[in-house]
Amino acid sequence: MAVRKLNPVTPGQRHKVIGTFEDITASVPEKSLVYGKHSTGGRNNTGKMTVRYIGGGHKQKYRLIDFKREKDGVPAVVKTIEYDPNRSARIALLFYADGEKRYIIAPNGLQVGATLMSGADAAPEIGNALPLANIPVGTVIHNIELRPGQGALLVRSAGNFAQLTSREGSYCVIKLPSGETRQILSACKATVGSVGNSDHALEQSGKAGRSRWLGRRPHNRGVVMNPVDHPMGGGEGRQSGGHPRSRKGLYAKGLKTRAPKKLSNKYIIERANKK
Numbered sequence: 001m002a003v004r005k006l007n008p009v010t011p012g013q014r015h016k017v018i019g020t021f022e023d024i025t026a027s028v029p030e031k032s033l034v035y036g037k038h039s040t041g042g043r044n045n046t047g048k049m050t051v052r053y054i055g056g057g058h059k060q061k062y063r064l065i066d067f068k069r070e071k072d073g074v075p076a077v078v079k080t081i082e083y084d085p086n087r088s089a090r091i092a093l094l095f096y097a098d099g100e101k102r103y104i105i106a107p108n109g110l111q112v113g114a115t116l117m118s119g120a121d122a123a124p125e126i127g128n129a130l131p132l133a134n135i136p137v138g139t140v141i142h143n144i145e146l147r148p149g150q151g152a153l154l155v156r157s158a159g160n161f162a163q164l165t166s167r168e169g170s171y172c173v174i175k176l177p178s179g180e181t182r183q184i185l186s187a188c189k190a191t192v193g194s195v196g197n198s199d200h201a202l203e204q205s206g207k208a209g210r211s212r213w214l215g216r217r218p219h220n221r222g223v224v225m226n227p228v229d230h231p232m233g234g235g236e237g238r239q240s241g242g243h244p245r246s247r248k249g250l251y252a253k254g255l256k257t258r259a260p261k262k263l264s265n266k267y268i269i270e271r272a273n274k275k
Contacts, residue, residue, distance in 0.1 A: 003199045006206075008216040009216050016206025017198060023090065026080035030062055031091055033057075033103055037062040037086075057215025058083045059084035066094075066102040067143065069129035069189060072119030074098055078112050078127075088158035088200045092127075105143055105156060107193035118189070126193035132164060133186035139168060142195045144174065145188035148163055153190070161194030172180065178271030222247065 008014035042054035061082050076094035084091045092106040110127050118129040124136055130259045140161045143152035155162045166173045171183040223240040225233035244252040
């Protein structure tokens with residue numbers, strides 16, 4: 001995966017940096033794993049706008065992704081690597097030996113024709129999903145479960161990876177991309193390797209229109225509004241003092257929102273890095 005910078009023959013191409021799509025091998029998704037996706041435009045059931053700055057965008061179809069990887073012991077062949085408009089990572093279509101087809105998040109280095117496995121007996125190789133108890137210490141992983149059989153919740157976006165650092169009893173210690181270190185049950189599954197499309201972070205849209213294609217409408221700042229519209233609005237000229245707040249008056253930067261008595265706090269060894 002690489003990025004390309006275009007020759008600026010138009011203003012929209014001057015700062016445009018996009019992916020090359022050279023790793024994608026199919027342009028049409030598997031019909032049995034796709035269904036229509038309804039867009040709300042930020043409106044609720046009465047048509048009232050409840051979320052700002054959402055609307056428009058290209059039509060999308062949702063691809064069903066297998067985050068559970070519960071077909072243990074059944075080998076699967078990677079048939080295609082495809083684009084998914086619903087996520088930053090690429091997806092891979094697997095053909096299982098029993099005839100079933102499923103999509104997974106495509107890890108870095110996965111090639112068409114590779115054979116993948118899941119389950120406790122699988123080898124700790126790229127793309128294989130196995131319990132944390134069977135993964136060697138120091139291995140780079142992604143698609144991590146928080147509860148056995150729940151399906152992967154952590155480390156799923158492009159270029160991300162976590163690392164299994166040690167074991168403590170029935171728990172494994174995982175260092176997450178945020179810098180947080182936490183314990184996760186050894187029975188939970190994870191996939192070996194890092195998520196593909198790592199150059200996604202280098203992309204630049206180059207023009208406002210590309211944001212509109214993604215369903216993002218113009219986002220105006222609170223300080224340019226009137227006092228009736230926002231706590232940070234009003235003032236003569238470029239008046240912007242005080243603390244950054246949300247539209248409802250909550251502090252926008254630095255306010256801790258995690259519940260202090262949350263039960264899962266005991267599993268967190270070290271908090272995420274402060275920026």
